[in-house]
Amino acid sequence: MTHRLRWIIPVFMLLISTSFFGQEAQTAGDDLFARAVELYRQEQYWSASELFGKLEKNNVDGLASLSASYRLLCEIALEDQAAEKRVARWEQLYPSAPLKNQVYYHLGNLYASRNLFSEAVAAYGKVKIDRLPLMERAACTFRKGYATMQCGDMKKAAALFLETENYPLGESYKWASRYYRGYIHYSEGRFEQAVPLLEPLTQVPQYASLSTAYLLQALLYLKQYERVIQTGVPAYKDANPSLRTTLAKTLSEAYFALDRTTQARSFFDDYLKDASTLTSADRYFSGILYFKLGDYLQAAEQLAIVGARQDSLGQNALYHLGESYIRLRNKVEAMESFKRASAMSYDPAIREDAFFNYAKLSFDLNGDIEVLSLYRKEYPDSPKLDEIQTYIAANYFINQDYASAVEALQALKNPSPENNRDLIRAAYLRGIQLYQTGSFRDAEKYFSLAQEPYWIAECLYRSNKFNNAINIWKQYIKESGSFSNPEKYRTSHYNIGYAYFKMKDYKNAAQWFTIYLNLGMSNRSLAADTYLRLGDCAFAQYQHQEATVEYQRALDYKTTAPDYALFQIAMAQGVLNKETEKIATLDRLMEEYPTSSFFSSALFEQGRTYVQTNQYEKAEERFNTILLFATHSAFHAKALVELGLIRINRQDPDAALDYYKEVLRRYPDSPDAANALAGIENVYMARNDSQGFFDYLESLGIDAGKSPGEKEMMVFTSAEQLFLNDSPAAAVTALNNFISQYPQSVKIPAAHFYLGESYSKLGKMQLAADAYLVVMKKPSGSFTELATRNYAVIQYDLEQYANAVDAYMSLNDIAQIENNRLDAQKGLMWSFYKNKQYRNAVVQSNKVLENKAFDNTVHVSAKYVKALSYLALGERAEALLLLEELSREHQTATGAEAYYLLCKDAFDSGDFEKAETMIYNFSDTETPQEYWVARAFILLGDIFAERGEWTQARATYESVQKGYKPSEPDDIARIVTMRIKKCEEQAQ
Secondary structure, three states, X not given: OOOOOOOOOOOOOOOOOOOOOOXXXXXXXXXXXXXXXXXXXXXXXXXHHHHHHHHHHHOHHHOHHHHHHHHHHHHHHOOOOOHHHHHHHHHHHOOOOOOHHHHHHHHXXXXXXXXXXXXXXXXXXXXXXXXXXXXXHHHHHHHHHHHHHHOOOHHHHHHHHHHHHOOOOOHHHHXXXXXXXXXXXXXXXXXXXXXXXXXXXXXXXXHHHHHHHHHHHHHHXXXXXXXXXXXXXHHHHHOOHHHXXXXXXXXXXXXXXXXOXXXXXXXXXXXXXXXXXXXXXXXXXXXXXXXXXXXXXXXXXXXXXXXXXXXXXXXXXXXXXXXXXXXXXXXXXXHHHHHHHHOOOOOHHHHHHHHHHHHHHHHHHHOOOHHHHHHHHHOOOOOHHHHHHHHHHHHHXXXXXXXXXXXXXXXXXXXXXXXXXXXXXXXXXXXXXXXXXXOHHHHHHHHHHOOOHHHHHHHHHHOOOHHHHHHHHHHHHHHHHHHHOHHHHHHHHHHHHHHHHHOOOHHHHHHHHHHHHHOOOOOHHHHHHHHHHHHHHHHHOOOHHHHHHHHHHHHHOOOOXXXXXXXXXXXXXXXXXXXXXXXXXXXHHHHXXXXXXXXXHHHHHXXXXXXXXXXXXXXXXXHHHHHHOHHHHHHHHHHHHHHHHHHHHOOOHHHHHHHHHHHHHXXXXXXXXXXXXXXXXXXXXXXXXXXXXHHHHHHHOOOOOOOHHHHHHHHHHHHHHHHHOOOHHHHHHHHHHHHHHOOOOOOHHHHHHHHHHHHHHOOOHHHHHHHHHHHHHOOOOHHHHHHHHHHHXXXXXXXOHHHHHHHHHHHHHHOOOHHHHHHHHHHHHHHHHHOXXXXXXXXXXXXXXXXXXXXXXXXXXXXXXXXXXHHHOOOHHHHHHHHHHHHOOOOOHHHHHHHHHHHHHHHHEOOHHHHHHHHHHXXXXXXXXXXXXXXXXXXXXXXXXXXXXXXXXXXXXXXXXXXXXOOOOOOHHHHHHHHHHHHHHHHO
């Protein structure tokens, strides 16, 4: 940015000889008066004053007023301190005194000699120029102009100087007047008018020095740099030392403006030799010159000094200081410089650009977009907003933060077609991330933004909105056709079949599953699953023979659920009265899949089939086997009921009664208790002992009839038992039925809690969170606390960090269990950090660190969160202290990351040697944290790249690519590939 250098102009007064015309004495013979006048003319002012005083006192021949005037002139010439007061008295005594104009003229000169220019202007103003002698008119006008100039009235002063030049006898004041007119135009920035006035004066010895200096400055401001050089270089060679110093500075600036930095440096060095002290302007120019010459270290040294000023020059220096640090690869100091420049309002253009750079670097170094938000608020119409938003979005893409990339791209005011494509891509990738975490509702929003109907339907399906999913898939099939994306086209038919299946519309489900198979079976796994579901559809529609065929096809296609297929075949065979085949199929299931979840069911069904075929001994063997093992506990009550039935069939009612009563004793709330009770009633009735039955009921505290409340409890207990028996799918169905039937029940909170737990076991975390939220809104003791904890954990895992913050804060308030309170404090800390509430994260980290109930591992994580939060807030000094402490444990993941971040800080500060040394030292520690070692060596490659050593950089990247073998997928391969590609581009 250009800047102006103000010259301190030495003020000088020209010594101009003056002559006075004395008025002739009225009486020729008045020797005393004549003698006094002669003394005055001989500049014997004291003696003359004495004589004029006597003449005035005696009023000889009526010469009082004339003598008084002469006496005042003498006193003014003697610079008598009382002269000013005597002038006022003289004006009163002799209002029409002769020599009045000469008195005022000389009084003005006296004031001017004392630098009392306002008083001088007032005195000169009383002079009637045309009453002065011709020789004195130019002098008076010139002096009045000079005093007026010193009072700051440049316009009037310039007019007076021009008037001086026009006096016929004013030749001696011509050059002085022209000089000051030139200076006035120069000082007020009218350089075009100053040049023709100053240029001729360069040949006038008395004014050559200063005129040359001002002329060159004016030409410099007019950007006539070649003319500055043409005029200035010859003058520089012959100039006196003081002028030479001034010209050296001006010539340096002219050469600099023409980008001839070598000559600019040469003249500036000459200037530095003779300059006694460097002004801030000198240091600023020096810094800019060094910057242009590429000596950024020297530039930064000079600009840093000027940057301490609280003015426009200081702001300008800070801006260029930031640019210098950028070229020194010291982003940390660059950010600080731009931050300081952006806090000053002297130059709005510099402030905005500094603010922009500060926002950009704040994001680069800290991932902080708060500064950008402030920039956007202050400059909502800035064209740079789209530039930085695009830059930030690209950075988010690289770091796979697609949610933030979407946010950045949506903030663009004038997005380009490429921006729009990036927005769609970012929204799609964020949707996939959320889909994979199970956050289907949020994923749906991103897929909508990405215009991905297939995935929108997937999310709707996962959220149990089957009809909506079906409609979108059908529309997708209709609009996309089979060629744009054949795999999705085929899979959509499969998905529609599943949606109908979930809605128990088995006819339509079978239809769409069949269409899917007819489109081709490129995916054998999906084909096997389709046959399995076709079997289920046929079974549900009582097409049992067809069901066995479909299940067998599923087995032929190597279904991932062969035990289920075998079990369903056996069940169909049973309905078809193929008991022998059913038993054989169940034997196969138990033999081939002894750990199957259907093993207990197979054992029970085999027992029932033996009962149906009157093979009671084999049936009893199966049921007793069930009773022997806890793994079959879900079928214990059923097995006892079946054993009771066998005893009835074998005419042993007493033994049957024992089995039935065992059911009521051990499983009074199970669904099988009703069957056992019916069996007991039948035994007593067969004995004609109804009273015995009622007595038995009374002993159990059971009334013959069931009240609505008891029925409600039986339904709830039945559903609860399914949950406790680890049958989550069946529990979900039973609990939802209970909630639907008894919405006002006191057991609703418990039912929703069990529902949340069951959904969690089934991996349906979003539905689980919904269930827990109901419990949170209907407080019910321990269930509320547990539900709040589980809800918070799920929301955190689903990346719904704002919800997690709210939940953990609630848990912290209500927790009665100490572990839950600790979980709340720890979870709140992490949720604040993940939700980018960094200041709150720091505060919460401190609370965790102050809590002695946490072990060292948690305290380390709190320091880690606190350090990263400080980094995000731009408070690097505080962050680095914590990272130094954490990095001592570099064998741990946290310590290794901390060490890496310290290496990165050295890199960001432009201290490549320090960063390189630290990286090699890190490698020598033999830390097991290979990921962070790999990241450190990528940083080493970046150091080589910054130095322009691209071959070495590529070799470093390739060594990481070949040597790093992750135990699980991470981002190293992607980062390295991107950098190698950049090296290849540099090599072209």
